[in-house]
Amino acid sequence: MEDEKKWIQIKVTGKTENLDNICAVMGMLDNGLMIEDYSDVESELDGVYGDLIDEQVLNADRTHVSVSIYVPNEKPLEYYTSYLNERFTALGIHTTTELIGLCEDDWANSWKQYYKPIKIGERLVIVPMWEKYDAAENEIIVKMDPGMAFGTGTHETTRLCAALLEKYVNSSTKMLDVGCGSGILAICASKLGADKCFAYDIDPVAVRVARENVKDNDISNVTCEVSDLLADVPVIDGGYDVITANIVADIIIRMTPNISKFMNKNTKLIVSGIIDQRADEVKNVLEQYNLKKADEIHENGWCALTVTL
Numbered sequence: 001m002e003d004e005k006k007w008i009q010i011k012v013t014g015k016t017e018n019l020d021n022i023c024a025v026m027g028m029l030d031n032g033l034m035i036e037d038y039s040d041v042e043s044e045l046d047g048v049y050g051d052l053i054d055e056q057v058l059n060a061d062r063t064h065v066s067v068s069i070y071v072p073n074e075k076p077l078e079y080y081t082s083y084l085n086e087r088f089t090a091l092g093i094h095t096t097t098e099l100i101g102l103c104e105d106d107w108a109n110s111w112k113q114y115y116k117p118i119k120i121g122e123r124l125v126i127v128p129m130w131e132k133y134d135a136a137e138n139e140i141i142v143k144m145d146p147g148m149a150f151g152t153g154t155h156e157t158t159r160l161c162a163a164l165l166e167k168y169v170n171s172s173t174k175m176l177d178v179g180c181g182s183g184i185l186a187i188c189a190s191k192l193g194a195d196k197c198f199a200y201d202i203d204p205v206a207v208r209v210a211r212e213n214v215k216d217n218d219i220s221n222v223t224c225e226v227s228d229l230l231a232d233v234p235v236i237d238g239g240y241d242v243i244t245a246n247i248v249a250d251i252i253i254r255m256t257p258n259i260s261k262f263m264n265k266n267t268k269l270i271v272s273g274i275i276d277q278r279a280d281e282v283k284n285v286l287e288q289y290n291l292k293k294a295d296e297i298h299e300n301g302w303c304a305l306t307v308t309l
Contacts, residue, residue: 006072006073006101007070007071007072007073007101008070008071008072008073008075008077008099008100008101009068009069009070009098009099009100009101010029010068010069010070010071010077010080010081010084010097010098010099010100011066011067011068011097011098011099011100012025012026012066012067012068012084012088012095012096012097012098013064013065013066013095013096013097013098014064014065014088014093014094014095014096015063015064015065015093015094016037016039016062016063016064016065018065018093018095019035019037019065019067021091021093021301022065022067022088022093022095023035023067024156024300024301024302025084025087025088025091026067026068026069026084027155028083028087028155028157028273029069029071029080029083029084030069030070030071031155032069032070033067033068033069034067034068034069034070035065035066035067035068036065036066036067036068037065038061038062039062039063039065073101074205075203075205077099081097081099083248084097085097086248086249086250087248087275090249090275090277090278091275091277092277116128116131117131117133119139120158120159120162120163120188121159121162121163121165121166121188122163122166123138123139123140123166123192124139124140124142124162124165124166124188124191124192125139125140125141125142126142126144126184127141127142127143127144128143128144128145129143129144129145129216130145140188140191140192141191142184142187142188142191142217143213143216143217144182144184144187144213145182145209145212145213145216156299156300156301156302157246157272157273157274157302157304158184158185158246158272159299160272160297160298160299160302160303160304161185161244161246161270161272161304162185162188163297163304164268164270164295164297164304164306165185165188165189165192165242165244165270166192167295168241168242168268168270168306169189169192169193169194169242170193170194171193171194171195172195172241173189173193173194173195173241173242174194174195174196174197174198174236174238174239174240174241174242175189175190175194175196175197175198175240175241175242175243175244176197176198176199176200176233176240176242176243176244176262177189177197177198177199177200177243177244177245177246178200178227178229178230178233178243178244178245178247178255179200179201179202179229179245179246179247179251180199180200180201180206180207180210180224181201181206181209181210181246182206182209182210182213183199183209183210183211183213183214183222183224184213185199185244185246186198186199186210186214186222186224187213187214187217187219187222189242189244190214190217190219190221190222191217191219194221194242195221196221196223197221197222197223198222198223198225198233198240199222199223199224199225200224200225200226200227200229200232200233201224201226201227202226202227202228202229203226204226207224207225207226210224211224229251229254229255229258230255230258230259230262233262235261235262236262238264239262239263239264239267240262240263240264240267241264241266241267241268242267242268242270243259243262243263243267243268243269243270244270244271244272245269245270245271245272245273246270246271246272246273246304247271247272247273248273248274249273249274249275249278249281249282252271252273252274252282252285253281253282253285256285256286256288256289256291257289259289259291260289260290260291260309263308263309264309265308265309266308267308267309268294268306268307268308269291269306269307269308270304270305270306271286271304271305271307272302272303272304272305273302274302274303274304274305275301275302275303276298276301276302276303279296279303279305282303282305283305286305286307290309291307291308291309292307292308292309293305293306293307294306294307294308
């Protein structure tokens with residue numbers, strides 16, 4: 001009998017008043033959150049059912065909450081932990097992070113019950129591969145199975161990028177996505193009519209998932225390859241017309257000095273995954289490299305910027 005698939009529980013604990021922010025950051029990494037919050041147990045039940053509540057729950061710490069996600073043990077855990085540290089430090093939130101090993105043979109599928117069709121732009125609708133959906137007039141359907149890659153389409157940063165893609169993509173667009181995860185943004189661009197799309201990620205698993213999603217969407221103009229940021233991305237004649245990087249502030253800052261050689265004077269560079277508190281810092285670095293702001297949109301504490309040469 002084969003061993004059950006091994007999963008790692010990433011559990012973040014912080015103060016109860018920071019629950020919304022903790023969930024927002026954890027939700028950027030995975031759509032299925034397990035929340036342990038005992039702050040309102042007694043007030044919600046008003047003492048009527050007190051005898052039926054486990055004593056451990058009644059005695060739980062009400063000043064702190066824990067939020068967990070589950071990731072396959074072959075994923076790069078240092079990426080998750082460094083991402084969480086960067087986000088919570090930027091927010092000024094003190095948290096502790098635990099990595100807990102477990103085996104769950106059905107976890108890989110159980111989360112799917114919470115992943116439903118979601119509209120992420122004026123026209124784009126992300127539909128899980130296993131769901132049926134009747135498209136309304138003018139809606140563009142993107143089928144998605146994120147598997148072990150980032151990108152279900154449910155997070156604010158993806159919606160921000162989708163809104164900007166709808167604004168800038170046309171039939172002549174050559175699009176580049178840096179840090180593609182599940183391939184969702186490149187697939188969206190293709191569905192919006194882009195001529196050619198190129199998607200890169202440092203994680204070979206993400207690239208494999210992205211290729212599968214491209215195939216399942218029955219499109220042939222999206223190329224998915226492995227690259228550490230821009231290291232193996234080819235420079236094309238005339239540059240890319242739209243470039244997306246839905247990653248984190250520090251990585252956007254790190255790639256900025258090298259991005260201009262992939263652009264032309266009309267290129268729209270869309271960067272997202274930026275919490276509002278770090279938006280000015282990112283804008284300042286972009287300006288240092290002669291990248292001028294053309295657009296800025298926000299949603300629930302997240303920022304996406306469009307810049308040009």
